[in-house]
Every structure is written in C-alpha cells, then in structure tokens.
C-alpha cells in the first residue's frame with residue numbers, strides 16, 4: 001500500500017524523534033512492501049518563528065491531504081512570552097479542531113522492566129493496562145465566550161465549558177466500542193454533582209449504554225477518579241471523559257508505569273487523517289543532543305499503522321520490536337539506571353530497526 | 357474562653373464522628389478552662405429528609421451566630437436520584453457560599469506508621485508535608501450561566517468558569533502568607549496555556565508576588581501538577597489553585613500518605629466562622645456501626661482551635677494526642693493491618709481523651 005504521511009516536527013526534540021520514526025517506518029515499508037511518502041510542515045513555536053503563525057494554513061492543507069499525521073512536540077520557554085502573544089499550543093489546539101480530531105486515545109501500559117522507576121509500588125502498577133479516551137475538540141477548551149469582562153467594576157475573566165449532546169455521544173460510543181474490544185469495562189468520569197455539562201454527559205452515557213449490553217459501565221466523579229487512579233489503577237479498563245478532565249487524568253496516569261518517555265497517543269476523527277504524537281513534551285533542555293528517547297514517537301507511529309492504515313500485523317510487529325529492545329536492556333538516558341550505559345537517539349533507533 | 361460551635365452532623369458516619377469530636381473537645385475545654393457550647397443543625401441528605409431543603413435557612417443562621425462550625429459529611433446513594441432533584445451536596449456548596457468561605461485548606465501530612473499502606477513508595481511519601489489551598493466560593497462551581505440550552509438544534513449544557521481579580525487576589529495572598537509561615541515556597545496551579553481565567557489568575561500572582569519577596573513562587577500547569585504530585589510530592593510546600601483544580605488535586609494528594617481517613621480540612625472566610633470537616637465522605641456502608649475513624653474530624657477540630665479560636669497550644673496538644681495514639685499502634689478498621697485488633701469509634705475516641 002502507498003500512504004502519505006504528514007510529518008510535523010514542531011519544537012525541541014520533536015525533529016529528532018520524528019526522524020527516528022520515519023527511519024523505522026521505512027524499514028516497516030520495506031519489510032511489508034508498502035510505500036510511505038513524507039510531507040513536512042511547520043507547527044508550534046518553529047512555525048511562529050518562520051511564519052508568524054503557530055498553524056500556517058499550508059500546514060492544515062498538507063495534513064488534510066495525507067493519510068496520517070505524525071507530530072513531534074510543541075512549545076518551549078522561548079515562546080512563553082512572545083511579543084505577538086502567539087503561543088505554540090495554539091498550533092496544537094488549532095490542528096485538533098481543523099481536523100476534527102475529537103477522540104484522544106492514551107493507552108497506559110508499562111514495560112515490566114521499567115515499573116521499578118515508578119513512584120508507585122510495583123504491585124500496584126505491574127501489568128496496568130488502561131486506556132484513557134479524552135474528548136478533544138469541545139468542552140472548556142473551545143467554548144465561547146472566553147474573554148475578559150468587567151464585573152462589579154473590576155476585571156474578570158471567563159471560560160465556557162459547553163457540550164452538545166452529539167459531541168458527548170460520539171466520544172462515549174467510541175468508549176463503548178473500545179471497551180468491547182478490551183476487557184468490557186467503561187468508566188465515565190464527570191463532575192455531575194456540580195456541573196450541568198457533566199449531568200448531560202452522564203445522561204447521555206445512560207441513554208447509550210443499552211446499545212452495549214456486553215459492556216459494564218460505571219460513573220465516577222473526577223475527584224474520586226484522580227484518587228482511584230493512584231490507589232488502584234488496575235480497576236480500570238477504558239476511561240472516557242471530557243477535554244479538561246482528560247487532560248489532567250491522562251497526565252496523572254502517565255506517571256503510573258515509570259514510562260512517561262514511552263507513552264504514545266492518537267487523536268482521531270470521523271474522516272480526516274489521525275494525528276499521532278508522544279505524550280511527552282518538547283524537552284528543550286536536551287534539544288539537538290541526540291539524547292531524546294524516540295520510543296514514544298515510534299509507538300505513536302505503531303498506533304497510526306493500526307488505526308489509520310489498518311495495518312494490524314505491521315503495528316504489532318513494531319510494538320513487539322519496542323518491547324524486545326527494552327527487554328534486551330537497551331535504554332536511553334531518561335530511563336537508564338545509574339552506572340548503566342545510555343544509548344543515543346540514533347543508537348536506540350538502530351536497535352529497533354535491527355530487531356524488526 | 358467561651359465559644360459557640362455549630363455542629364452539622366450531616367449524613368452517614370457524620371453523626372458518629374462529630375459525637376466523638378465534641379467528647380474530645382469537652383476534654384480540651386476542661387483541661388484549659390474553656391467553655392464550648394454546641395448548637396446542632398441539619399444539612400445535606402438528612403436535611404432534605406426533614407425539611408425538604410439541603411440547607412434550611414435556620415442552619416445558615418445558626419452557623420452565622422457561632423464562632424466555628426464542625427461538619428461531619430454529606431451525601432449518600434439514598435439521595436442520588438431524589439424525586440425533588442435536591443442533592444445533599446447543594447447544602448455543602450450553599451453553606452460555603454453563605455458563609456463566604458473562600459479559602460479551603462487541606463494539609464497533607466502522613467503519620468510515618470501509616471505510609472506503608474500508601475500505594476506510593478515509602479521513600480516518595482515519607483515526611484510529605486504540603487498544604488493545598490483551594491479557592492472555594494468562585495470559579496466554575498458558582499459561575500453563571502449554568503444551564504441547558506439549544507445549540508444547532510440540539511440539547512447542550514454549559515457551565516461558566518469565571519474569576520474576578522479580587523477573588524483571585526485574596527486567595528493568592530492567603531497562599532503567600534501561608535508559605536511565609538511554612539517553608540517559603542508557593543506553587544500556583546492553573547491552565548494558562550488554554551484558559552482565559554487562568555491567564556488572569558497567573559497575572560494576579562505576578563502582581564502580588566512583589567509584596568512577598570521572601571516567598572519563592574512558581575507557576576505550574578494543572579496537568580503537570582497532577583503528574584508532579586505523584587512523582588515527587590516533596591517538591592511542594594503550599595499549592596494555591598482555583599475551585600475545580602483544587603478539588604481534583606486535593607483528592608489526588610489525599611492518597612499520598614495512606615491516611616485518607618485521617619485528613620482534616622478547614623474552610624475559612626474573612627469574617628464569618630470557619631467550617632471544619634474531614635476530607636473523607638459519609639461512608640453510608642458503615643453508618644451507625646461504631647466503626648468510623650474519628651481522627652480526621654478530630655484533627656479538623658484542632659484546625660478550628662488554631663484558625664478560628666487562636667488556641668494554638670490547645671490545637672498542638674490535640675494534634676499531638678492524635679499522633680501519639682497512632683504511634684501507640686491504635687487503629688480503627690480502615691487502617692488496621694491484617695490480624696491486628698481494630699478499635700471502635702468510641703474506643704479510639706477514649707484513647708485520644710486518655711492521651712490528652
């Protein structure tokens with residue numbers, strides 16, 4: 001098969017990890033007789049520098065005309081107080097909206113050899129395997145009004161958390177579908193004892209659940225969920241929640257397995273190409289030093305093979321290669337134990353290609 | 357000194373833990389020559405049952421005419437789908453607003469003998485000592501509009517996250533004051549890369565920090581904060597944040613020390629009496645069985661002695677008594693180790709009185 005992939009290196013270590021990943025994808029293409037064509041475009045801080053726009057229209061066009069999008073990372077202190085007021089994150093929020101990527105999938109699994117470096121006890125996190133499904137194009141991230149306003153004679157600022165029923169329904173359905181293919185349990189997270197938008201969320205889950213009798217569904221308040229994810233993460237299979245709660249919970253969950261540098265994510269919509277990016281940030285402190293751990297980006301590419309290209313076998317092979325490389329004890333600097341030898345980005349990439 | 361205390365037992369184990377606490381307070385009064393007069397009032401589910409109102413006006417009046425308020429717990433499955441649509445939590449939200457309790461203090465410290473039961477590694481949580489300061493009468497909990505609405509021909513629901521500058525300033529100042537009395541570090545948590553209300557929050561912190569040169573201040577995004585609190589909780593001294601973020605982060609933090617059943621909280625305003633309640637819920641499953649752990653409520657009363665009555669010595673004595681009882685190995689069912697003997701609520705209360 002021939003597939004066109006838009007590559008958005010972004011900022012910081014983004015370029016290094018996408019380069020590592022295209023090298024690995026080339027190997028996959030060679031092995032399975034595919035052809036991957038890469039188109040590069042700018043996003044985030046580097047796009048502000050070049051185009052004075054964190055999301056130039058060409059970038060959106062390039063993404064739309066491709067089969068899948070790989071994104072490295074965006075952001076960095078350089079743009080924290082940019083004179084134009086433009087922020088790299090606007091590029092990320094903008095591309096999610098432009099491609100209508102309403103579903104953000106963040107699988108949290110740990111490689112057993114790494115759970116040692118978790119701050120949680122080994123027995124709590126060993127074999128954790130949960131999927132956080134976060135709504136990505138609605139809620140308080142995009143609700144209007146979002147503005148400054150004078151209230152009682154002084155300055156005030158406000159944001160609007162709003163959900164339409166159809167927006168809730170499509171992500172919740174995705175949650176049920178996903179739970180069906182996994183262990184059959186869906187936890188819907190909201191704050192229905194306080195928020196009206198959460199009450200509509202909960203009602204919608206209740207209406208849909210009849211269509212999925214094989215899935216066990218529970219509602220959990222977000223404060224309790226933040227507790228439970230630390231207390232006993234293995235109780236969860238799929239967690240589905242809104243944009244803001246998903247942002248917070250998925251970052252908390254990424255701490256569980258001691259593998260933050262290894263966690264992938266997928267953002268998908270109904271039609272447009274999916275966008276695949278590592279959970280970690282742009283790590284400007286190690287930019288350009290050939291030190292970055294490319295495994296999260298490589299695993300994100302495996303998600304692209306699976307979800308966007310339906311290349312299940314290829315995706316599995318790639319996941320296995322990552323796992324085997326770790327089992328063999330290969331480590332980049334972020335996950336190496338004291339006294340052990342750390343591989344560079346390039347060396348780690350070569351190991352994955354070798355094992356493939 | 358003579359002090360009037362309003363006691364709001366609320367629901368579930370609320371009555372048992374407030375009874376335990378007034379017994380302990382009587383002992384404190386006897387020892388230090390004070391007089392505590394208790395006035396009882398209804399709130400939450402039990403108030404719905406009796407008055408068809410989770411916060412009867414008499415309750416507000418009683419609270420306002422007293423020097424401090426002790427609250428057991430509110431809520432329970434019995435009222436989850438009450439025909440009237442009334443919810444016990446409305447009582448809690450209502451009393452916070454009526455008394456203008458804008459500052460919620462949740463200290464997180466662990467008794468060393470209990471950190472074993474945390475899901476986090478001992479070295480990560482031993483000697484954790486942080487204070488979460490949550491804004492309690494503003495933000496998305498109280499912003500309007502909060503409503504159902506038709507959008508694009510379908511049902512939608514929305515909430516409004518709004519802060520006036522003065523609301524932010526008063527809680528942030530409290531954070532600085534508190535940090536000054538502790539280890540001199542303040543972490544302000546927001547989501548300024550996405551939310552306008554967070555940007556105003558951050559600006560306000562920046563404006564105020566000049567008045568507190570002795571305090572080191574940092575800004576942290578809420579998603580990162582949820583990670584860091586699990587990864588390395590000892591990096592924090594005082595964390596100050598908005599209502600919703602504080603709800604989530606303080607529940608996550610309550611998991612750290614393995615002492616959820618022991619964590620107190622204080623909600624205070626500028627003038628009205630403060631309200632003191634345990635962090636744990638109403639635990640309807642063990643209601644009326646003389647099994648509840650009263651220590652969180654007792655520690656909350658110690659906070660009342662300290663913050664509302666300025667009885668520092670008495671508060672310290674009470675805190676020490678709780679700590680000594682734990683050091684002596686006394687445990688209620690929630691914290692007992694397998695094979696050990698669990699004390700009843702009454703027995704635990706007697707131990708505290710004895711040690712005092």
Ligand SMILES: CC(C)[C@H](C(=O)O)[C@@H](O)C(=O)O
Pocket residue numbers: 089092093247549550579
């Ligand atoms: C960078 C930021 C806008 C973004 C978000 O909040 O969605 C990030 O935290 C994420 O989770 O992808």
Ligand SMILES: CC(C)[C@H](C(=O)O)[C@@H](O)C(=O)O
Pocket residue numbers: 193194223445448449603
């Ligand atoms: C019961 C609920 C409304 C309340 C809140 O969200 O404030 C509780 O979770 C708390 O933290 O005190």
